[in-house]
Amino acid sequence: MEKPSPTFMALKSVLIGAVALSVLLPLLVVVSTSFASDEQLRAAGGYVLFPTDPTLRAYETLFTSPLIFRALGVSAFVTVVGTLMALFVTICMAYALSRPVLLGRPMLMAIILTLFFSPGLIPLYLMIKELHLLNTVWALILPGLFAGFNFIVMRSFFMGIPSELLEAARIDGASDFRILFSIVLPLSKAVIAVIGLFYAVGFWNSFFNALLYINDQNLWPIQLILRSYVVQGSSLSADQLGVQQAPPPQSIKMAVVVVALVPILLVYPFLQKYFSKGVITGAIKG
Template identity: 80%
Template sequence: MWARAFGADERPVWAEKPSPALALLKFLLVAGIVVVIVLPLLVVVSTSFASDQQIREAGGYVLFPTDPSLEAYRTIFSSPLIFRALGVSGFVTVVGTLLALFVTTTMAYALSRPVVFGRPMLMLIIATLFFAPGMIPMYLMVKQLQLLDTVWALILPGLFAGFNFIVMRSFFMGIPKELLESARIDGASDFRILWSIVLPLSKAVIAVIGLFYAVGFWNAFFNAVLYINDQSLWPIQLILRSYVISGNSLSADQLGVQQAPAPQSIKMAVVVVALVPIVVIYPFLQKYFSKGVITGAIKG
């Protein structure tokens, strides 16, 4: 292919081997980016393991703990406040992701097939990408549905995303129609076709959309700020916002323990605990990520 486009002895620029100086420059650039990304994470993790004395000596942040301690994590997991917040976030993420996948998958499959009023409904969904409902109308709707101070106020408003729908619909439209028509001729219903044929062929895009929804539900805190006044229903991200971003400290009384470690150690430990679930889940879905996004965006 190169020979046809560039000649027998000529190669494209991107196929040429870089000079030693250019290779060194690329290495230094990539290494600098890695340091900028990894260093703050290392400081957060190290501070969460550091002792009270070392945190005081270092001025609040520790790069390498000399005497690592798990006291901050023991305090977190023995604290009713943090443990309850993790439970709320876990419930919202799991239930919200499953419900969102169900709604998005069924709607994407329905509108990927020729149906009555399919195009006007598709235009309405696309319009949601350009015109947001607004904070006040959303609050009034949640209030009217009597969802204030319930976990469903954290789930239902984010149950559907137009972008995720478009990606999944495009993927479904790329499935050969002959395969679906042959199943219909054999007497399979739409539900049977979706369950037995479409979903097994769509594992990549379902994994990617599921990851999008899960990250969104886990990291969401603004809905909790708007709709939740009961502190027992706060998700872990709202705890982070209140006690890390706002600069408040977690006292022993607030944590529900007799004695708490250094406030900075507790804060960094909460950050680590909030990051771990997504960091752990992502490697298992990484092989589907590029395939699902690229295929869903191109097909159809």
């Protein structure tokens, strides 16, 4: 391959820089606005690029507010419990259908069909209602407990594990559960980390299930509050926040955005080294 010309490298650098700036600039505005003082917000018209007199008042209000604290607790519970349960279900099904079984192909086709056809909102709502899950946190967990795409990636990864290794363990008297937990899972840390990240991001960012199934504001996750008070333009009053005097609405809204983003931003760097390896290997094997 020919070495790229200096002109091409310069154009590519400018293009990449422009894309990076278009991503980072809105994020900088959100963070800066959340730290801005009342006077600077009024002078700037609601959005600040660089806070001249930064203050933590908006964050102090959020973390002392019962509404926001409960929402963060609900989101954390749904994300942790939902991710663990979803991983358990996906791992068990992927391992079972990665082995030669009699009913494996019909079940696999049924799972693949879920990638093309959804059950519909009304039947899903009626099912949740009949199971008496309305206004419970389980209505935020159980509908997202299984994803066909994640299953296919994990099954493909399991099928890439040498069958001779599994057969040797079976000859030594190991059961399927022993093979799964002692051999398959230690060899599959990359794909488990990636699928776990997929599920965690999905549970943390989900607000639609809460919008459908949750009427009790005490069970709202942080993303539903983000949608209600940021996207729809509603304002958080002092009574809703549980404080005597609330900071400016724009500062509170941007602080909610930052609080909703930070947990995933903190988790992703620890799983980044597994990301490409898990997805690529799970996609090409089998």
